[in-house]
Amino acid sequence: MSVSLLLEMAASSNPDRTAVVCDGVSGDVRLTTQQLSDLADGGAGVVAGTNARHVVYLGAGGMMLPLLIFAAARAGLAFTPLNYRLSADGIHALIRRLPEPLVIVDSRYREMFPEPTPLLMSSDEFLTAAGTTEPTTVVADPDDVAIVLFTSGTTSVPKAVELSHNNLTSYITGTVEFDSAAPTDAALICVPPYHIAGVSAALSNLYAGRTMVYLPDFDAREWVRLANAERVTTATVVPTMLERLVTVLETSHDKLPSLRNLAYGGAKVGLPLLRRALELLPDVGFVNAYGLTETSSTIAVLTPEDHRTAQAASDAVVANRLGSVGRPVPGIEVQIRDDDGSVVPPGRTGELFVRGPQVSGRYTGIGSVLDENGWFPTKDHAMLDEEGYLFIRGRSDDTIIRGGENIAPAELEEVLIEHPQVRDVAVVGVDDSHWGQAIVAVVVPSAGIDPDAEELRNYVRKSLRGSRTPDRVVFRDELPTTATGKVLRREIVRELLAAPAEH
Template sequence: MAASSNPDRTAVVDGDLRLTTQQLSDLADGGAGVIAQSGAQHVAYVGIGGAMLPTLIFASARAGLSFTPLNYRLSAEGVQALIERLPEPVVIVDSRYRDMVGESSKRVLLSDEFLTAARSAEPATEGLAFPDPDSVAIVLFTSGTTSKPKAVELSHNNLTSYVTSTVEFESAAETDAALICVPPYHIAGVGAALTNLYAGRKMVYLPNFDAQEWVRLIDAEHVTTATLVPTMLDRVVTVLEAGGHDLPSLRNLAYGGSKVGLPLVRRALELLPNVGFVNAYGLTETSSTIAVLGPDDHRVAHSATDAAVAKRLGSVGQPVPGIELQIRGEDGTVLAPGETGELFVRGEQVSGRYTEIGSVLDEDGWFPTRDIAILDEDGYLFIGGRSDDTIIRGGENIAPAELEEVLIEHSHVRDVAVVGVEDPEWGQAIVAVVVPTVGIDPDPEELREHVRKSLRGSRTPDHVVFRDELPTTPTGKVLRREIIETLKGLHA
């Protein structure tokens, strides 16, 4: 559609490589031919992405095969274990990661070799039936921070439902450009490639994030929209605070991937008063975003004197078109607004299907997210963290997010994660792991008292420990299990 509508529009910028929509389509055609000739049953990719991601998404689809971008940040053993779970894959790999792949597949192509072959190959589209909308288009492995990574299956229908319900075709202006620095193996990377192409927006890739380079590219490519995870937003704010950057072309800045501290959001809003901020919440199993807090909501909440409206700045907004939400109690009953429970979602973009496991949707098509959440009276969704992260202290269930939201507001706290560690008396003790504000040496008792003033005494951290930084995934999710491992043996 993009190539037919505007074949000469620049679709992708990746370093020195620039591709029009027609060139990208031709490359995908040739790539499909290379894939078909390999005799493979699946396509895997190990690399930093950039132009390779949209090329392989469409080349794989045109060859009638499922596609899996893999996490190149894993160990060689980790990457090989995932490849071995894929059926007869052809593995396309950036040269720097070739050794990681080892002998896990008998079909391995370097990315440069694939692109060279794709430019001269005969297209594989002749005679191929259009893919069944319910067939698997993309398989993504979950991060597996608490268990063996699950292989999430996203159908063509899941993905196209997400794209067509959230984006209008060719709705972007001719000069619009998106700066993409989320990794290719994350659903946000896949979603960005599809939605920006569909909208008619130039995609500028920054595979290796650097805040100074991010700011430079915004100006150099006249970027109008960008997406960041919390750790990236923090670094960009640091660069902006140093001065000299107004980012005049930037109109929208989306953030997500994990919870963002409100002081950081407020600071970003103040530094970029003419930018529309978007908080996007979604899961791999839901084909990306299912709820959005839009620009107007950000500005209204930021300046609100009404406490209920101001609180919305900490929400992920309201569901996108085509998505239904329910909050359920432990007994499965649907809860009223303001009550805390597990978030369930339903809609065409929701897969809820895993290789080797099958569908986990209930009989009415609802997917259990395992996220603790609240819907307020006006339909704004507040995420309270994963159910797996709940701390049980003296028989009382405590959501870490509740304490984190209080602690992050203290001026001496730059970042914080609250976890539970084994405790002989209480079952679990509450530990606040704090990254202090630069140049500050906080008093643990002052931070405990700060929490005690806002929450019940039973929710006061038993311990406050300090770290230079929190361990996170590339998409900003705090690795709580890793933190807990470093705290073993800590008792009251």
Template sequence: MSISLLLEMASSGDPDRTAVVSGDVRWTANELSEFADRAAGVIAASGAQHVAYVGTGGAMLPLLLFSSARASVPVTPLNYRLSADGLRELIDRLPTPLVIADAEYADVVTGAGNQVLSSDEFIEKARTAEPAVEFADPDTVAVVLFTSGTTSRPKAVELTHNNLTSYITGTVEFGSAAPDDAALICVPPYHIAGVSAALSNLYAGRKMVYLTNFDAREWIRLVRDEGVTSATVVPTMLDRIVAVLEAESAALPTLRSLAYGGSKVALPLVRKALSLLPDVGFVNAYGLTETSSTIAVLTPDDHREALAAADEKVARRLGSVGRPVPTVEVQIRAEDGSVLGPGEPGELFVRGEQVSGKYTDIGSVLDDDGWFPTKDVAYLDEDGYLFIGGRSDDTIIRGGENIAPAEIEDVLVEHPHVRDCAVVGADDPQWGQIIVAVVVPAEGSCPDVEDLRGFVRGQLRGSRTPDKVVFRDELPTNATGKVLRRELVSELNAS
């Protein structure tokens, strides 16, 4: 199934429903469909084999997703925060690309690709272009997304039409949204969450409201003014929203669902958000680019039960990513490939139609039975709840012992003088690596190093006690809230 059909169904089912709100742009489902047909004509006439987009998204993202699909050409939203050299390096890896860039990035990409158009030029051409409507082969590539490349050269993940539509149709009921439902989207267009939000909300029949440059107060204003009922945020956004809600006692009467993900969220922040918004259903969504978005969900009921639970086993689920979605299978494997049982940590493998596991220039990394190695350390509890322990390559090897940073972080962040933290391994001539806790103090506090070390030692084995504690005003993160651990390691090794 081509992603074009998702828009076809949406525009046929309720053509006059407002589908996209982005600044001054307000498009109905039918207007988006007709515009996508004409924009597909611009792409087809360019002779491009690929579309690259550099910009903050908004209405441009759904327009390019569907117009590229109707021109049977893959599209790649690129990280507009990259340097000019970084962007050009990625563009050069795409075959005969048509590069479309928002005005503020047009100069950065001048001369790149087969042809360069500003977003405004592309939209003007689309107003008068001859429509082109083609339903791509479901097994062809619809979207290519580059991984963050924080530890190595970015990989180009290929997602087919079938990967994406399998995820949407397997997790979303067509036209299920109420007439007044509206989703606020503020995740970046080059992240899989941005792509899946455009597809899933359109398919559900939900108005999509875009906030292209995140600001917590503007986010709150849009929730109120547009009657937003659902939203998705990354941890840093949630932290800033909570800070404003706490300081200003702001009410969000229409908001019914708030999903968070992209990276791990500290439990004290989750608990605070739940207390500030008791009528909102919180959702923790876990997924990867290679899996076309979400593969596990901690539901609103899961959140409420875990928060109120006296049973430690149930309460612990608040730190999980929930249970796998019905269309995905998961396994936890040991280093020898054997499948592990409940409570046994190992590498997470996933399988399903939404799982791509294919990279440009590398090919598929699926095993013979279709399983994808996520490189995430994880375990399942007895009730099937999935707990993520971080990336396997973040494991600290101290004196020959493997130590998962998340195990220490989960304890340390509960200290009343700690707002946030990251635990990494720094080079050491005696131990190979030592455990370093990088701590962001709680506002107004001055944590004592030995007190923090003792706090960890009191709850974990002595070998998990940080050898060193350093303080920072904030942790370095990417746009989706993932801590840039390699940046911390480089700084520590250089000091």
């Protein structure tokens, strides 16, 4: 099944439904599913006329993201949205890794291309041409590459993940019911277009029949205003966005009367923040969605019912599930394996492996990393409980080896975040001549608080073994993160090594 069929189905079922709402150069833009489909047809003709072999987009998203996904698919080419937050050198380095790409760029990033480039168009030029060019449609093979996304590269050089039409459509058709949304349902989308969550939001909401309301430049107050103005019923945020929304809702006392579901993901959310959000929005169904680029988005979900059950539970086992990512979605199998590859029983931590038709596990220039039975190694440490709830314990690359003992930063972070004087925290390992690595807790204090480092160390010691007590506690105003809220641990370690020791 080709990705383009998702749009064909939506346009055939309800051609006059508003599909996309966003700010454009000349004001508010609203496209019906039929108008989006017609533009995608013309856009495919534009792409075909350039003889390019790949389509690249550098921009903030909005209507351009779904348009280019489908225009590229109908031209029979793969599509790559790039991280506009990178430097010009970083962006050009990624473009050089793609075969003869047509680059489409928003006007605000046009200065990154000072030299004349044959296969370069502004977003406005592309839109104009798409409205007048003869349509072209190529029927893609389901196994052809539809989307190539570069990983964030938080710990290494970004890898180019290849997602086939079959990977993406398997995820959508396996997790979303076609045309199931009410006529008034609307989704507020503010995740970056170059992230798998941005791609899957465009595909899943279109397939479900929701209007997609885009907010490319996130601002918490504008998010609340737009959610109410467009009567948004569902939305997806990353942890940093959720924190800012909670602050706005606490100070402004605004309500979100139309909102029914709020999904969050991209990185771990501290439980105190999540509990406060649940209190502020008692009528909203919260969804924790866990996934990876290589798995075409979500592979496990903590449902609204799971959230409220865990929030109200007196049983510690059930209450702890608020910190899980829920259970696997249909079509996904999971295994937890130890270092020798053996599957471990519930309650044991190991590396998470996943399998299913939505799982790609392919990289440009590397090929497939699936094992002989189709299992993908996520590099995430995880644990399954007796009821199949999945707990993510952090990346295997983040493991601290102190005195020969493996320590997951998440163990300490989950304790420290519960301290009332801690707003955010990241635990990292730094080279140490005695222990091999020392444990450093980098703490962002709660507003107006000046915590005592020794008190925080003692707080950890009361919950964990002494060997897991931070060797050092340092304080910062904020943690460096990606746009999706993932902590840039490599930057933290680099900064710590360059600075004098603190205690």
